[in-house]
Amino acid sequence: xxxxxxxxxxxxxxxxxxxxxxxxxxxxxxxxxxxxxxxxxxxxxxxxxxxxxxxxxxxxxxxxxxxxxxxxxxxxxxxxxxxxx
Amino acid sequence: xxxxxxxxxxxxxxxxxxxxxxxxxxxxxxxxxxxxxxxxxxxxxxxxxxxxxxxxxxxxxxxxxxxxxxxxxxxxxxxxxxxxxxxxxxxxxxxxxxxxxxxxxxxxxxxxxxxxxxxxxxxxxxxxxxxxxxxxxxxxxxxxxxxxxxxxxxxxxxxxxxxxxxxxxxxxxxxxxxxxxxxxxxxxxxxxxxxxxxxxxxxxxxxxxxxxxxxxxxxxxxxxxxxxxxxxxxxxxxxxxxxxxxxxxxxxxxxxxxxxxxxxxxxxxxxxxxxxxxxxxxxxxxxxxxxxxxxxxxxxxxxxxxxxxxxxxxxxxxxxxxxxxxxxxxxxxxxxxxxxxxxxxxxxxxxxxxxxxxxxxxxxxxxxxxxxxxxxxxxxxxxxxxxxxxxxxxxxxxxxxxxxxxxxxxxxxxxxxxxxxxxxx
Numbered sequence: 001x002x003x004x005x006x007x008x009x010x011x012x013x014x015x016x017x018x019x020x021x022x023x024x025x026x027x028x029x030x031x032x033x034x035x036x037x038x039x040x041x042x043x044x045x046x047x048x049x050x051x052x053x054x055x056x057x058x059x060x061x062x063x064x065x066x067x068x069x070x071x072x073x074x075x076x077x078x079x080x081x082x083x084x085x
Numbered sequence: 086x087x088x089x090x091x092x093x094x095x096x097x098x099x100x101x102x103x104x105x106x107x108x109x110x111x112x113x114x115x116x117x118x119x120x121x122x123x124x125x126x127x128x129x130x131x132x133x134x135x136x137x138x139x140x141x142x143x144x145x146x147x148x149x150x151x152x153x154x155x156x157x158x159x160x161x162x163x164x165x166x167x168x169x170x171x172x173x174x175x176x177x178x179x180x181x182x183x184x185x186x187x188x189x190x191x192x193x194x195x196x197x198x199x200x201x202x203x204x205x206x207x208x209x210x211x212x213x214x215x216x217x218x219x220x221x222x223x224x225x226x227x228x229x230x231x232x233x234x235x236x237x238x239x240x241x242x243x244x245x246x247x248x249x250x251x252x253x254x255x256x257x258x259x260x261x262x263x264x265x266x267x268x269x270x271x272x273x274x275x276x277x278x279x280x281x282x283x284x285x286x287x288x289x290x291x292x293x294x295x296x297x298x299x300x301x302x303x304x305x306x307x308x309x310x311x312x313x314x315x316x317x318x319x320x321x322x323x324x325x326x327x328x329x330x331x332x333x334x335x336x337x338x339x340x341x342x343x344x345x346x347x348x349x350x351x352x353x354x355x356x357x358x359x360x361x362x363x364x365x366x367x368x369x370x371x372x373x374x375x376x377x378x379x380x381x382x383x384x385x386x387x388x389x390x391x392x393x394x395x396x397x398x399x400x401x402x403x404x405x406x407x408x409x410x411x412x413x414x415x416x417x418x419x420x421x422x423x424x425x426x427x428x429x430x431x432x433x434x435x436x437x438x439x440x441x442x443x444x445x446x447x448x449x450x451x452x453x454x455x456x457x458x459x460x461x462x463x464x465x466x467x468x469x470x471x472x473x474x475x476x477x478x479x480x481x482x483x484x485x486x487x488x489x490x491x492x493x494x495x496x497x498x499x500x501x502x503x504x505x506x507x508x509x510x
Contacts, residue, residue: 040433043448043455051505059459
């Protein structure tokens, strides 16, 4: 899957979970500081990414993801890893 | 005589209540199962055999010598072998006569009294092996003793066990003058109020149907009523609470709202309005305001409860919720009849009653079971909750929690995937 496609789909999930416009989300947007995510919404984001990409993300590692760009990298890595398995 | 209490292979039937404690630390009545044995045999030395994963935690409580000591099965005097879930209901002398073994009607081991020579002949490698051999070799005896085999058992017997513990250990005692305005219904002989209890005016203690025990340092606020049989553990605060018959609470709990026929372990809070009935709540649980559980189905049928992921018919019409250690519920959480909630869960009220079975370490959020924020986050929350009561999360307990997370991870992920599939349909 191309990185641009992952980015678009990540932005869709973030928009749906956090209730922000897709246009207000940039690769540099930080979930907590810029997009107003509460800790409880981190779980919804992880669940949203897992469903969107049909992957499984380690909770502790996923919590280290702070921005949209980080999320795209993280998901790309997981997709690659899980395709290799 | 020496006494050995041991956990057998059925310990998993009592999960999640026994993930973080030995079976004999479950409470029923005013005392834990272990304390009942200690109270019955005050001059006997107790040894314990627990799951290996619990050894460090148990050793912190009873001393390393008392837990899984290799010499426990080489007694130099008579041995009373007691299953960890057994409640002995007869006088002490009934267990110290001739060699005998007692089992339930289903054949589950309760206890055996063995001579040292018999144990030496058997040369058991474990208490379970000794119990099996005792059943084979010794004459069986009829008994009314009880076995806590499932999570709903201690709740079912809680009221009668408060009465039994009151007679055996407490008895009538009034160590302080009751303030003017405190109402007591029933005989004083059913009331035990320890020193340093603050009973505020306009509180009501009703001992007509059974004893009420209030341990040191409790605060009972105005507009609280306690209906016996009831046990209020040391340092517990009741805030405008309605404590109905058969409740055991504390030590060190904060409880308000209505509680009926339920057991709440130490350091758990249910500070606000809401109903808790026929339930068992482990330690460090927080039930948010208006959290309420059902303990009766609308068709008055027998309640089934998930044990090991499968529904088990309890045979009882009144069964509430079973909630593992460190679990938290949000405001307005509605728990279904016979709910089984694991340890370290975080439940956020949904649009309806929650699922009946939520595995350990799960979060319930937006009407879905989620896998939560991971073990480190759960431990951080536990440390924060415990620090508020000046209690430290020990390394031994952290290790046990980590082991439990590994043990339960499969069931958690299974529940998350199943719930996700359901949502996609």
